[in-house]
Amino acid sequence: MIKIYVIAIVLITIFYTSTFFYRKKLRKNLNRKDYPLKALFGMAMFMVDKFPIAYAGKGNSLNKAIRKISVKEDIKKEKYLYIVNKVSYCILCGILAVVLGLGIEISGSESNEPITSVKRDSIDDEVYNIYYEDDSGAIKPIELEVGKKELKDEEILKIIKGYQEELVQKALGKNDNAQNVTKPLNLVGSIGEENILVSWEISDSDIIDYDGKINSNVDKEGELVYLTAIMTYEKVTLEYVFSVNVYPHQGESDAKRQVQSYVDNQDVYDSQVNLPEKIDGKKVKYYSSKGQNSYVVVTIGLILSVALFFFKDRDIKDKIEDRNEQLLEDYPEIVNKLLLYHNAGLSVKSAIEKIVSGYKEDKKEYHEMLRYAYEELEISLIQMKSGVSEITAINNYGKNCGLHCYVKLSGIIEQNIRRGTNAMTVVLENELESSMIEKKNTMLKAGGKISTKLMGPMIVMLIVAMAIIMVPAFLSMNL
Template identity: 25%
Template sequence: MRYEGQQRMAENRKNEKKREGRTWLAPAASVLGAVVLYGLLVWTAQEPEAVTEDGRIGREGYGGEEQEYQVWVEGINDQAVPVTVTVGPQVYTKQEAEAVFDRIMNDIERTIRADNPTLMEVRNNLELPSRGEEGVSLRWYSSEPEVIDSSGRLGKEVGTEQLVILYLELSAGEYRQDYEIPVRVLPPDRSKEEQRLADFLKELNLQNERQREEPWLTLPKSFEGKELRYHTRERSGYEPILLLGVVMAVLLVWKEKSGGKQESQKRQRELLLDYADLLSKLVVLTCAGLTIRNAWERMVKDYEWAVEQKKQKPRAAYEEMCQTYYQMQSGMAEGDAYREFGRRCKLQSYLKLSGLLEQNRRSGTKNLRAIMETEMADALEQRKNLARRLGEEAGTRLLMPLFLMLGIVMVMIMVPAMMTMG
């Protein structure tokens, strides 16, 4: 016990020394953080020195603005005095201004012609700048403002070529120089249709001027020998919607007929595929001693149970058998029900079967079992042929994706090869 107490006392003294050693960390961190923050603030707030050591202040370049600097001057009084120094931009000498003017004028045509080939072939707007090189201003005037204004935009249309003088004043500080630039404006280069429209608009303007005193403007009834008609709104452009509606109606009718035809073909295939199975069951049940009607009923009940238990999907032949069975249950004569069965199926094999059953019911048929077995053998052969034909059709349908894949592969091979050759 004494040993454990001494050990705890030693650990307590050690922890106290550690705490005493950490007491100076917080003040030191505070001082260091303040120093770093002060340095950052001073560094970010410090502006570059405007005055060099030899007492010079830089000017802005040609065309710049005046700048004001707050400068502390030592030596005027006992203490440094703040003085605001205004420094203007650099200006050209006369020789420098003349040199700049010459450079601008040497390149003036390329600068202002815009989309026109030369200033002697002007059909589109010009680009007349107001600023040139540093400190140089350009001021434009036109001898024919209605043809070309001071911004370079073309005004009224000219019927024949017309010479226009553009007056240019270059100024750089106190130095100025005037120039004259000849420009030849040509009539617009129009197609025959565009020219006819322009002539018609000109005729409209003439009619408007002539009829200014009239309450109504009478539009020309003909132009260049052709009768004119007017309306204030463009045609709606919605006429194709009517045609689209007719096309959609035709497509819907065609789709409905096509869908009905496909359903009919699918039903016929089902009937043909099920005929051999249906006939074989009839033969087996009749051989077991059941009458045709009882065999029919047994097949219907087995089919309905299989469909109800989801062990079999609905099949067209058996659905027709069900309808025939319920017709007999509701009082229809057995022979008539068999005859209706064949008519609904619309296939020669079913018509033949319904005929055999009706004849057996009406007058009895010798060797019915042998006849049905022969018919069953023929039905099996027909089923084999149908299955073979369906397989061939499926193979034919698969050829299109195969050819498509072949074409894609050929394109992937040939395109890089042709690009390499190119």
């Protein structure tokens, strides 16, 4: 399996190297802050261009969403980069899954040193999942049951009583009930925390031997066998009799039977249990585990990489929510500036030019500044200068912003342009007042959310403060 992972990593490396210069000009000017996985964009762009995944997400809703957050009229490039960015995350998830799988295989191979024995626990029975390798190199599993280490007579400490039902359950071993016994019985030599000694008498040892194994001559219709448990502690002895319906044993391989028989015949007082060197006369090797978990890890990783492609769409929804909050925040300022320039006698187009010019100056000073309301207003100004009518450009501004308040503002400006009245001052003053009230309410709601988030830490701090005060008080009382 290690070879498969190594081959996969080599193929990934070759793919990365061969696509290193793919569309390098397009990748060169990309901001690493916006595209943190820029290094994988060569592979991602190749996959998007060459495979049907390139056509994913061409719906109108995605176009509108990208248009909102990119503030560009031509969104073809932005959508292409958005899909490439999602694919790059999927590629990273797949690479990590392969590397993790290789790590699991390597660590597993290092721990799978040949063993010659297993340990017998001093408290309870142990089940070992081991593997043996025959002369042909084939590796096969064995589920090995190793009985617990029995205590010697002088180690027994307490009185026997009330363990009959528990003893029956232990004696049944892997069988569900006494009415259908098909697996070996677990005829324990002790029971309970008191380590009560138990010996057994079997009504028909030709059906069940004293090792608890079911012999091969059991009738298919089932046979009734009475078991007598002699439970002894010091001089107190209690006999408990119960019956079991025995059916032919099923499902145990010859290899397991031979290894289990070899282990069961060893001294139960030894903490080290040796394993047979041969099965069916052939030398074998045993391993404590086999590296199979890597399959699960890699499968989960590949599934996550595919799911990640679709879950990344949630990022764009979060960006749109942030954009809308920013638009609401800037709305009173936009209205206020329009009102000031209108009162100064400027036309709508001239007022927009002044607002956009001021925004550009601020943007030069603060390079990472991006305000969607002003960006959309700049696009409307460009439309006006390119020959689009002022009414159409203003209506487009309201539609592109997408919020009710901006649609309302575009309607106010449109009415002023059409009618040429002086009532725009009063309308903008009323709109400014209502927008300030709305902004105040929005800030109060945001403050309430922050207060709610702080409740958890405040409660933890209160508990810590109470503990600091009360613990020393209680300690002093005990003194």
